Amino acid sequence: MSLLEVTDLRVSFPTADGVVQAVRGVSFTVEAGQTLGIVGESGSGKTVLTQTLLRLTPGGDISGEARFDGIDLLAIPDEDMRRVRGAQIAVIFQDPLTSLHPLFRVGWQISEMIRAHDKSVSKRQGRALAIDLLGRVGIPQPQQRVDDYPHQFSGGMRQRAMIAMALALSPKMIIADEPTTALDATVQAQILELLLELQRESGTALIMITHDLGVVADIADEVMVMYAGRAAEKGSKHEIFYEPHHPYTKGLLESIPNSSAGADRLKPISGQPPSLINLPTGCKFHPRCIYVMDRCVREEPPLVAVGGDGWHRSACWLPPAAAGLGSQAEEARRKVVNKARDGEAAQVAASISGSPDAEGQVIA
Amino acid sequence: MSVGAGDPPPQHDAGVAVGVPPGSSDAGTDDILVRVDNLVKYFPIRSAELFRRTVGQVHAVDDVSLTIRRGQTLGLVGETGSGKSTLARCIAGLIPVTSGRVWFEDRQITNLSRRKMQPFRREIQMIFQDPYGSLNPRRRVGSIIGEPFAIHGLASGADRKRRVQELMERVGLNPEHYNRFPAEFSGGQRQRIGVARALALRPKLIICDEPVSALDVSIQAQVLNLLADLQDDYGLSYLFIAHDLDVVRHVSNSVAVMYLGRLAEVGPKAPIYEAPRHPYTAALLSAAPAADPESAAQRQRIILVGDIPSPINPPSGCRFHPRCPKARDLCAEAEPALEPRLGDPDTHLTACHFPIEAGESLAAAGRRETP
Ligand SMILES: Nc1ncnc2c1ncn2[C@@H]1O[C@H](COP(=O)(O)OP(=O)(O)OP(=O)(O)O)[C@@H](O)[C@H]1O
Ligand SMILES: Nc1ncnc2c1ncn2[C@@H]1O[C@H](COP(=O)(O)OP(=O)(O)O)[C@@H](O)[C@H]1O
Ligand code: SF4
Ligand code: SF4
Ligand SMILES: [Mg+2]
Ligand SMILES: [Mg+2]
Numbered sequence: 001m002s003l004l005e006v007t008d009l010r011v012s013f014p015t016a017d018g019v020v021q022a023v024r025g026v027s028f029t030v031e032a033g034q035t036l037g038i039v040g041e042s043g044s045g046k047t048v049l050t051q052t053l054l055r056l057t058p059g060g061d062i063s064g065e066a067r068f069d070g071i072d073l074l075a076i077p078d079e080d081m082r083r084v085r086g087a088q089i090a091v092i093f094q095d096p097l098t099s100l101h102p103l104f105r106v107g108w109q110i111s112e113m114i115r116a117h118d119k120s121v122s123k124r125q126g127r128a129l130a131i132d133l134l135g136r137v138g139i140p141q142p143q144q145r146v147d148d149y150p151h152q153f154s155g156g157m158r159q160r161a162m163i164a165m166a167l168a169l170s171p172k173m174i175i176a177d178e179p180t181t182a183l184d185a186t187v188q189a190q191i192l193e194l195l196l197e198l199q200r201e202s203g204t205a206l207i208m209i210t211h212d213l214g215v216v217a218d219i220a221d222e223v224m225v226m227y228a229g230r231a232a233e234k235g236s237k238h239e240i241f242y243e244p245h246h247p248y249t250k251g252l253l254e255s256i257p258n259s260s261a262g263a264d265r266l267k268p269i270s271g272q273p274p275s276l277i278n279l280p281t282g283c284k285f286h287p288r289c290i291y292v293m294d295r296c297v298r299e300e301p302p303l304v305a306v307g308g309d310g311w312h313r314s315a316c317w318l319p320p321a322a323a324g325l326g327s328q329a330e331e332a333r334r335k336v337v338n339k340a341r342d343g344e345a346a347q348v349a350a351s352i353s354g355s356p357d358a359e360g361q362v363i364a
Numbered sequence: 365m366s367v368g369a370g371d372p373p374p375q376h377d378a379g380v381a382v383g384v385p386p387g388s389s390d391a392g393t394d395d396i397l398v399r400v401d402n403l404v405k406y407f408p409i410r411s412a413e414l415f416r417r418t419v420g421q422v423h424a425v426d427d428v429s430l431t432i433r434r435g436q437t438l439g440l441v442g443e444t445g446s447g448k449s450t451l452a453r454c455i456a457g458l459i460p461v462t463s464g465r466v467w468f469e470d471r472q473i474t475n476l477s478r479r480k481m482q483p484f485r486r487e488i489q490m491i492f493q494d495p496y497g498s499l500n501p502r503r504r505v506g507s508i509i510g511e512p513f514a515i516h517g518l519a520s521g522a523d524r525k526r527r528v529q530e531l532m533e534r535v536g537l538n539p540e541h542y543n544r545f546p547a548e549f550s551g552g553q554r555q556r557i558g559v560a561r562a563l564a565l566r567p568k569l570i571i572c573d574e575p576v577s578a579l580d581v582s583i584q585a586q587v588l589n590l591l592a593d594l595q596d597d598y599g600l601s602y603l604f605i606a607h608d609l610d611v612v613r614h615v616s617n618s619v620a621v622m623y624l625g626r627l628a629e630v631g632p633k634a635p636i637y638e639a640p641r642h643p644y645t646a647a648l649l650s651a652a653p654a655a656d657p658e659s660a661a662q663r664q665r666i667i668l669v670g671d672i673p674s675p676i677n678p679p680s681g682c683r684f685h686p687r688c689p690k691a692r693d694l695c696a697e698a699e700p701a702l703e704p705r706l707g708d709p710d711t712h713l714t715a716c717h718f719p720i721e722a723g724e725s726l727a728a729a730g731r732r733e734t735p
Pocket of ligand 3: 003056246247248283284285286289290291292301314315316317
């Protein structure tokens with residue numbers, strides 16, 4: 001049994017402008033001790049998805065199931081949820097100041113969190129534990145820094161303090177939501193290294209949410225690519241980076257400036273992500289997809305196996321042979337697409353290369 | 365370095381190049397659009413009490429010299445607070461400099477009066493990181509893009525509208541959206557609005573301060589392609605600030621690496637990326653996550669100790685010494701000069717007493733190495 005098993009999770013928010021369909025049927029599993037990387041553009045639903053697991057999305061209409069260690073996180077009473085949060089599943093946010101209270105000393109906050117879950121810990125013990133944790137996450141002179149306020153810490157140190165807090169109760173799983181996005185490269189490298197090291201030591205499972213494919217390439221075992229509230233593709237890190245099937249995944253990889261390619265022009269994905277209130281018909285990526293077929297405009301593809309041992313899955317009507325970045329895969333895509341495009345899709349395809357926002361294209 | 369921010373700059377005959385422009389080599393000085401000589405910018409720190417005394421200085425930019433060539437891109441990288449934006453604003457004449465000079469073509473443009481600076485403001489434009497914050501939300505796009513025409517009294521009425529719509533088309537915006545508000549555009553489109561406005565007066569230099577950092581990768585590529593096309597068509601020069609080293613590598617001809625207000629290394633792109641001399645450049649490059657699992661697995665990461673120190677009291681000697689894996693006693697005592705090292709050509713300058721030699725691995729020299 002997987003540590004976490006999420007099935008058909010849906011979250012929508014009723015707003016004045018209409019219903020925001022933030023998460024539209026996502027299923028995935030996380031194994032103990034493993035790292036799942038979730039990537040996608042901003043607004044693709046990464047944060048809502050994971051916050052919902054901790055029931056931190058008030059106002060959202062939620063359906064689906066999320067079994068963690070046998071219990072359904074979406075069905076248990078609030079009180080039980082409070083015990084799960086922090087103790088079983090800890091969260092690290094992009095901005096540590098959202099979780100560190102500015103008016104209380106860092107060490108005190110860590111200590112109080114431990115004491116809230118374990119009443120037998122005295123204040124003194126709590127403080128000692130806080131010092132120990134701050135030391136473990138690489139804060140220099142933790143005995144002195146334990147009494148600092150959050151603003152006395154640098155960005156990198158605050159993120160370390162957050163990690164210390166996340167580790168405090170030895171959770172089985174940590175959700176890290178863009179934990180290094182606000183940090184400089186050299187500090188980001190320190191923090192990722194720290195997370196990996198701690199994970200190796202403690203066997204904690206990790207969900208790493210990021211829009212940075214570099215971070216995923218670095219630390220994930222499995223990867224889920226999200227687009228418009230759904231999983232576009234899922235697979236091992238190797239499959240996603242070297243055998244991508246979904247045109248969106250392929251587009252993301254190809255739009256990164258790549259030194260070895262040495263090309264003068266980049267290959268962007270044309271257009272922009274859809275509004276979650278007014279989603280396109282069929283495949284939600286079809287208005288931007290250069291492989292769009294008639295079927296894509298009408299029917300939303302399910303997430304199905306496209307190769308490997310069945311764990312590599314993609315939500316795209318292209319055949320399994322379309323997986324890959326090489327010319328063979330491109331041939332396979334072209335062959336299918338040419339036969340499956342008459343009226344509708346042909347028009348969409350034409351509008352993609354002709355639209356003003358397409359490929360940074362220049363109208364002279 | 366005693367020239368106050370409000371003082372007039374030291375007098376120099378315009379047109380006479382003083383000293384050797386850093387980075388110059390075979391190409392003549394005609395090739396150089398902007399030259400920065402020993403630029404210093406300190407920000408006073410004032411006490412909170414009534415007579416706000418100056419209690420210290422932020423050494424935001426401390427003795428930086430560089431050149432920007434015509435039609436080329438100089439990439440500027442460095443961690444937060446290293447002084448990139450401050451340097452950019454000094455070059456654009458948006459803030460007075462503490463000392464040093466900025467030359468534009470053959471004219472000295474440091475600390476000019478508003479009126480004297482006016483013609484140069486047309487030649488030097490800026491694009492900022494935040495496509496949300498840098499556009500006035502209550503003004504229509506047409507008026508935002510047309511603002512430079514209004515300020516410089518260059519076009520009005522139907523003529524202005526026509527020229528704005530031409531610009532909109534040029535940057536890939538629908539000219540029919542002339543009357544829309546910024547909020548009605550996506551992040552990438554807002555950045556195009558900023559580009560159109562910067563382009564309005566046909567500048568020679570555009571300073572891009574993190575122009576794509578806030579954009580998702582697929583949209584980022586659209587904007588980078590647009591900037592490249594405009595450079596080709598109009599012979600623009602760019603000073604391109606970014607923290608994404610892959611992006612900088614893609615767009616730049618030369619790269620300058622800043623650390624705590626100083627240049628650590630500057631030179632043509634290839635040697636900087638392939639054989640960096642300065643330990644900080646090497647660390648920065650090794651820290652950047654590559655979007656490729658195999659190279660990520662092979663890479664020898666140099667994990668630096670600690671954070672970038674405060675620019676209020678920068679470390680003695682080499683400012684990088686508290687974090688440098690190669691630091692020795694000399695580094696804390698003497699400031700290394702920015703000069704060609706180990707037989708490098710005079711286009712490639714490094715400020716380090718113990719520059720990295722060919723084949724040397726810093727990950728092994730590290731105080732704390734990674735497995
Ligand atoms: N108006 C100001 N008053 C005082 N200090 C300032 C001012 N502007 C900048 N600084 C300081 O100068 C230093 C350099 O800042 P600058 O904005 O140039 O850095 P940067 O390299 O652009 O950083 P980032 O990557 O975060 O944009 C910083 O320590 C900053 O806090
Ligand atoms: N409380 C809310 N009410 C309405 N819309 C919301 C709410 N929270 C999130 N959303 C919307 O849900 C979508 C997904 O958001 P999010 O999960 O934060 O994206 P990501 O983390 O992938 O950038 C966005 O369009 C966002 O604006
Ligand atoms: S289903 Fe069709 S439109 Fe969607 S990604 Fe696949 S080919 Fe493109
Ligand atoms: S001068 Fe010394 S401390 Fe500075 S970068 Fe070189 S080796 Fe490191
Ligand atoms: Mg988010
Ligand atoms: Mg800046």
